[in-house]
Amino acid sequence: MTDKYKGIIASNGIAMGDIYIYSKEEIKANQEEIDSSKVDAEIEKFKSAIKNYFRDLEDREKTTKEEEEIANAHKELLQDPFLEETVVNKIKDENKNSELALSETIDEMVTTMSLLDDDYLKERAADYKDIGEQLMYKLKGIKPKNLSKLDGKCIIISKELTPSDTSTMDKKNVLGFATDLGGKTSHTSIIAQTLGIPAVVGMGNISSKVKDGDYAIIDGDSGFILLNPSQEEKEEYTNKIKSLEEEKKRLDKIKNSTAITTDGKTIEVSANIGNLSDLDVAIEAGCDGVGLFRTEFLYMENTHFPTEEEQFEVYKKAAEKLEGKPLIIRTLDIGGDKGLDYYEFPKEDNPFLGYRAIRMCLDKVDVFKTQLRAILRASAFGKIRIMTPMIISVDEVKKTRKYLEEIKKDLDKENIDYDKNIELGIMVETPASVMMADKIIKYVDFFSIGTNDLTQYVLAVDRGNENISYLYNTYNPAVLRAIKRTIDESHKAGKWTGMCGQFALDITATKLLLGLGLDEFSGTPSNISKVKDTVLNTSLEESKKFAEKILDMEDTQEIERMVIENN
Ligand code: PEP
Ligand code: MG
Numbered sequence: 001m002t003d004k005y006k007g008i009i010a011s012n013g014i015a016m017g018d019i020y021i022y023s024k025e026e027i028k029a030n031q032e033e034i035d036s037s038k039v040d041a042e043i044e045k046f047k048s049a050i051k052n053y054f055r056d057l058e059d060r061e062k063t064t065k066e067e068e069e070i071a072n073a074h075k076e077l078l079q080d081p082f083l084e085e086t087v088v089n090k091i092k093d094e095n096k097n098s099e100l101a102l103s104e105t106i107d108e109m110v111t112t113m114s115l116l117d118d119d120y121l122k123e124r125a126a127d128y129k130d131i132g133e134q135l136m137y138k139l140k141g142i143k144p145k146n147l148s149k150l151d152g153k154c155i156i157i158s159k160e161l162t163p164s165d166t167s168t169m170d171k172k173n174v175l176g177f178a179t180d181l182g183g184k185t186s187h188t189s190i191i192a193q194t195l196g197i198p199a200v201v202g203m204g205n206i207s208s209k210v211k212d213g214d215y216a217i218i219d220g221d222s223g224f225i226l227l228n229p230s231q232e233e234k235e236e237y238t239n240k241i242k243s244l245e246e247e248k249k250r251l252d253k254i255k256n257s258t259a260i261t262t263d264g265k266t267i268e269v270s271a272n273i274g275n276l277s278d279l280d281v282a283i284e285a286g287c288d289g290v291g292l293f294r295t296e297f298l299y300m301e302n303t304h305f306p307t308e309e310e311q312f313e314v315y316k317k318a319a320e321k322l323e324g325k326p327l328i329i330r331t332l333d334i335g336g337d338k339g340l341d342y343y344e345f346p347k348e349d350n351p352f353l354g355y356r357a358i359r360m361c362l363d364k365v366d367v368f369k370t371q372l373r374a375i376l377r378a379s380a381f382g383k384i385r386i387m388t389p390m391i392i393s394v395d396e397v398k399k400t401r402k403y404l405e406e407i408k409k410d411l412d413k414e415n416i417d418y419d420k421n422i423e424l425g426i427m428v429e430t431p432a433s434v435m436m437a438d439k440i441i442k443y444v445d446f447f448s449i450g451t452n453d454l455t456q457y458v459l460a461v462d463r464g465n466e467n468i469s470y471l472y473n474t475y476n477p478a479v480l481r482a483i484k485r486t487i488d489e490s491h492k493a494g495k496w497t498g499m500c501g502q503f504a505l506d507i508t509a510t511k512l513l514l515g516l517g518l519d520e521f522s523g524t525p526s527n528i529s530k531v532k533d534t535v536l537n538t539s540l541e542e543s544k545k546f547a548e549k550i551l552d553m554e555d556t557q558e559i560e561r562m563v564i565e566n567n
Contacts, residue, residue, distance in 0.1 A: 002229045005206055007178060009223040010189035012526065013198035014241050015176030016234065019214045020154040021207065022161070024145050027136050029099035034091075042091045046098040049138035050078050053131075060168065066191045067167040069277055070127070074164075077131055083109075099139050106132030124301075126186050130162035150174070155216050159207045163187040171195060176218040178225050180207050193526075194281065200225055251529035255286030259535035261514065261543075267535045270326070270522035272500055276314065279321055282525040286532070289326035291448060291522020292387070292500035293318065295371070296334050304342055305367050311374035319382025326383045328448065328500075328522075329375050330427065331368065331400075333357045333389040337464065352462070357390035362399055372400075373407045379419035387425045387448055392432035397443045400424065427500070429453035434482045437489035447490050448522070451501025455479050474503045475560040477553060480516070484551060487517040498522055510534040512563050515547025 034042055057071045057078075077083060083105065090101035106128055113125035137144045147156065147169035156169075156177035166188045174197055182188055182201030192199040198220030210216070210227060217226040217237050226233060259267045270291035271282030275298075282290065298306050298314060319327050335345060335356025348354040361368035375386055388400055401424065411418050428434060429450030441447065451474050456463040458479050461471045474480075483499075490497040498520030503509055505523025507530045513521065514535065521531055546566055553559050 002233060003209070003227040005203055005209070005225050005227070007200040007203035007206070007223055007225065008183060009220055010182065010186075010199040010201040011192035011197055011220050013176070013196060013220045014237055014244065015155060015198040015218045015220070016237055016241070017153055017155045017175045017216070019157050019210050019212060019216050020150065021210060021212050022145075022147060022156050022158040022165070023207065027133070027140060027142065029103035029136065030097055031100060032097060033095045034097045036095065038097075039092055039095070042098040042101075043088050045139060046087055046091065046102065046135075047084070049098070049102075049135045050084065052138050053134050054078050056134075062167070066187065066194050066277060070163045070167055070187055070191075073127060074131055074134075077127065083131075099136060102132060102135055102139065126160075126182070126188070127163060130164050133162065134164060147174070155218060157207055157210050157216070161188045163191070166191045171197070176220065178203055178206055178216075178218055180205055190277075251533060254532055254536065255529040257286075257532060257536065258288070259532040261535055261538055261540045263539045263541055265514075265540045267514070267518075268326075268498070268520040268522075269505075269528050269531050269535070270328075270498070270520060271525045271528065272523055273318075276317055276321070278525075279318055282528075283321065285525035285528045287325070287525060287528055289322060289328070289383075290318070291328050291498050291504075291520055293327060293329045294333065295330060296332055296338055299332060299334060299340060300338060302342075305370070308370045308374045308377075311371060312377050315375055315378035315384065316381045319378055319384055322382055324383055326385060328385045328387050328425070328498075330387045330389055331358070331371055331375075332361055335360055352456075358388050358396050358400070359390065361388075362396060365403070369403055369407060372404055373411070376404070376407055376411060376418040376422065377416060379422050380417040384419065385423040385425060385446070387427055389427045389450070390430060390453070391426040391428075391440065392430050392436075394436065394439050394443060397424075397426060397440060401443065427453075428486045428497075429501075430457050431482065434458075434486055437486050438492070441490050441493040441495055444495075446496050446498065447486055448498040448500045448520070449483055449486055449504075449518075451479070451483070451499060451503040454482060454501065455503075458482050473556050473560070474501070474506075474509075475563065476556045477551070477559060480512075480551060480559070483513075483518075484516050484547075487519075491517060496520065505531055507531060507534065508564055508567055511538055511543045511566060512547055512550060514538055514540060515543030515545070515550075517544075517547075 054075060057075050060071060062068045062071060086105045087101045090096045090104060091098060109128045110125045147165055150170040150173040153173050153175050155175050158179050160181040161177060161179055176198040178200045180203055189199060189201060198218045200218055200220060200223050215228050217229050259269050268288045270289040271287040272292040273279045273282055273290055274294045298311060315329060334340060336352045339345060346355055375384060378384060391397060423445035425444050425446035425448055426440060427450040428447045433440060452463060455472060455474045459471060459476055461468050463472055487497045496519040499518055500522040502523060504521040505527040507527055510531050511534065550559055550562065
């Protein structure tokens with residue numbers, strides 16, 4: 001019988017082939033103390049390990065942007081005085097040998113990062129572990145095992161793959177991989193997505209259940225791995241691969257088309273990004289622009305509030321890469337579950353209802369104005385729009401406008417160029433902003449509906465609470481009515497509404513959202529061509545009729561069923 005194991009989808013697609021088990025022996029640090037006469041030598045040894053690994057990173061062949069970025073990120077961490085100082089101090093003050101000092105330092109860093117509430121930053125702990133491992137090899141003078149030369153095409157099964165493993169692996173021979181550890185946002189998963197290698201991670205202990213030469217199917221669309229499948233299953237998956245390839249070819253042909261309904265309404269299909277490398281993926285996927293740039297990552301990955309110059313460089317590059325396509329930059333949306341290492345948020349009973357996003361920005365005006373000024377300056381280099389999160393009142397918009405005007409005056413005085421007609425919009429993600437949509441729209445140029453939060457606030461259902469996750473459903477008629485009201489109020493004022501919550505590029509919902517009147521859809525790049533495909537084959541008039549029917553319904557599950565049937 002075939003064994004089937006479930007994990008976390010890291011990269012879509014299907015791969016079939018023989019297994020190659022990749023296991024590295026754990027290398028342990030020497031635990032002996034050193035006497036004072038050896039301190040200088042151990043420090044020197046550590047410094048030369050850093051230099052050697054730095055050189056390796058420079059020499060390493062990099063075929064993707066992610067690999068380039070990982071190498072750069074590792075180089076940056078190697079140059080970070082914190083790492084070197086902490087290790088050197090442990091050698092000097094605690095008489096630890098360089099291996100022990102390094103392993104303790106890395107353990108401490110990894111523990112701190114793993115405790116963070118943010119998945120993305122949690123995953124960055126893997127980079128520290130990776131650097132620790134590479135430096136340990138250097139200190140011990142061992143040549144690490146790697147995947148750079150494989151004998152033939154295979155599926156890699158491993159406890160864990162570090163970003164270095166993935167960066168250096170023999171890509172033409174890796175059909176797919178599955179690992180015991182890892183999450184969706186790890187660098188390893190990101191590389192797999194970029195290379196189009198199917199991968200499933202977080203599989204528990206798959207590596208102990210397989211042996212070299214076993215046959216496996218990795219189903220990166222459903223998050224399964226099938227071990228030693230039957231002939232029938234192999235045939236079934238061979239056919240699936242064929243039809244996926246054909247579908248991909250078909251969608252690739254339309255990915256850069258303008259999405260126009262059969263009766264002539266043009267829809268913008270855009271991408272959500274968190275950094276510049278996401279933008280490369282989005283452009284490759286055929287995005288019409290960026291509907292949401294989550295700038296909080298710039299702040300979260302930093303050791304200080306990013307300066308105007310640091311932000312300006314990123315926004316400018318993003319605008320230039322888009323070559324005139326719109327870039328909606330969301331101002332800092334921090335707080336709630338997203339913290340900062342260098343800033344202590346007040347302890348609150350309900351952080352999601354607390355000091356966050358625009359509330360914090362209007363309180364820490366210097367931080368807010370620094371960001372607005374960086375965005376305004378970057379607006380001279382492309383089509384930038386500004387968007388503020390968590391708005392509940394006209395007053396918050398007026399204050400934002402006031403700060404914008406003050407900065408514009410300063411820029412005028414300093415003869416610094418910017419887009420004088422830069423548009424300002426808000427995220428509609430609170431019930432208050434929906435109820436006040438008719439008033440707020442007078443002060444802004446557009447709305448973008450944040451269904452992730454709007455669903456949680458309209459339904460009073462915490463979006464991260466598993467006990468009540470069955471209630472968290474954007475098809476709930478209360479949420480659909482909120483969406484409809486928002487769109488209608490913007491249209492009445494001659495303005496437009498987009499959506500940047502996950503629901504926007506949920507391909508099941510496309511026709512419904514068209515019928516509700518949505519003008520712009522923005523989400524993860526992987527679904528862009530599919531949404532464009534649906535738009536190109538749908539009539540607005542028909543979808544409007546369908547949406548009317550849905551809006552008249554009472555029951556969430558029935559609505560969802562009906563929407564699925566309508567596809
Ligand atoms: C949303 O709330 O829908 C949204 C896009 O913002 P975030 O997921 O970043 O809160
Ligand atoms: Mg939100």
